[in-house]
Amino acid sequence: MQALERVMDSGWVVLGPEVKAFEAEFAQSLGAPHAVGVNSGTDALVIALKALGVDRESEVITVANTAVPTVSAIRMCGAKPVFVDIEASTLLMDVSKVEALITERTRCIIPVHLHGLSVDMDPLLAIAQGHQIPIIEDCAQSQGAEYKGKATGTMGSMGCFSFYPTKNMGAFGDGGLITCQSETHAEAMQQLRMYGFKGDGYAHREGINSRLDEIQAAMLRIKLTHFAESFSTRRKLAEEFHERIQNPQLRLPLEPEGRMHAYHLFVIHCEQREELIKHLQSHHIGFGIHYAVPIHRMKAYEFLDYLPGSLPNTELAADSILSLPFYPLMPEQDKEQLFQVLNSFR
Ligand SMILES: *Cc1c(COP(=O)(O)O)cnc(C)c1O
Secondary structure, three states: OHHHHHHHHHOOOEOOHHHHHHHHHHHHHHOOOEEEEEOOHHHHHHHHHHHOOOOOOOEEEEEOOOOHHHHHHHHHOOOEEEEEOEOOOOOOEOHHHOHHHOOOOEEEEOOEOHHHOOOOHHHHHHHHHHHOOOEEEEOOOOOOOEEOOEEOOOOOOEEEEEOOOOOOOOOOOOOEEEEEOOHHHHHHHHHHOEOOOOOOOOOOOOOOEOOOEHHHHHHHHHHHHHHHHHHHHHHHHHHHHHHHOOOOOOEOOOOOOOEEOOOOOOEEEOOOHHHHHHHHHHOOOOOEOOOOOOHHHOHHHHHHOOOOOOOHHHHHHHOOEEEOOOOOOOOHHHHHHHHHHHHOOO
């Protein structure tokens, strides 16, 4: 309420001192050189892509097992998404299959740190460097996650974050942010989020409107001071899930050596998913599926011409994954009931 009042009293409602302070504090929390606040995670991706010069002549390599906005952002720049299959084990971009998809039109690679687990970045960075192709990390689900001690969002040229209310650090509405390594990119993105202006009413490049609100920034500054605590609560909760869920029918999420999972979601695999769903429903336990239909199999993206079976691991995973109820303030009683119901599934 104090933060709200501070903004109300100031009369400055978009892209003001709160946004500036939040950008600096967020960048510092990750060890990123620059941060640019925008209106959403989708816009973060669009603006990052535009800053790299991605246009309708470009191809962008990413995965089909992601949230729709990863792909719609590429399309908003007019570019062609090129999908690489995922690893069956982690559900993340199969980095070993990326190089074969690079063409002279490839302008960017977007690894998605889905569910909060970092993609295997070292081999991907080596490939990208070899071909001089920049990487934009989709960090919408991975705030706090690390790879070999480095925060996601600090390894590629840019990292895109979302503060949609259900994300690991949700705003009270929409919000997003881009971290980046170079000052040139930071300046370009500051212009892109505001009609291409440098504060002068003159379009230096073709921009959009994607301003972050002062109210959201003021709220997020407070959330940021609590982030480490809520992150460690998530990690402890995940540890408890790993200890207490003991059922050979259920495969729990992996956390490969050297990676710190942010556990945005706790996603399990079950070959008999339909039976598991009935079992959960009969005990009134909610669940989610992230994601039930891979993007290349959705009607809106039929025109990309990916046939069934073209991304085998992606399609197989979509049929067996299930997200459990999982959030830092989950009551003890709900946890106990969940463990009991999962362990009694046959
Ligand atoms: C949520 C999400 C986005 C988009 O973020 P918004 O703030 O909702 O626009 C992009 N990528 C992934 C992986 C997401 O989960």
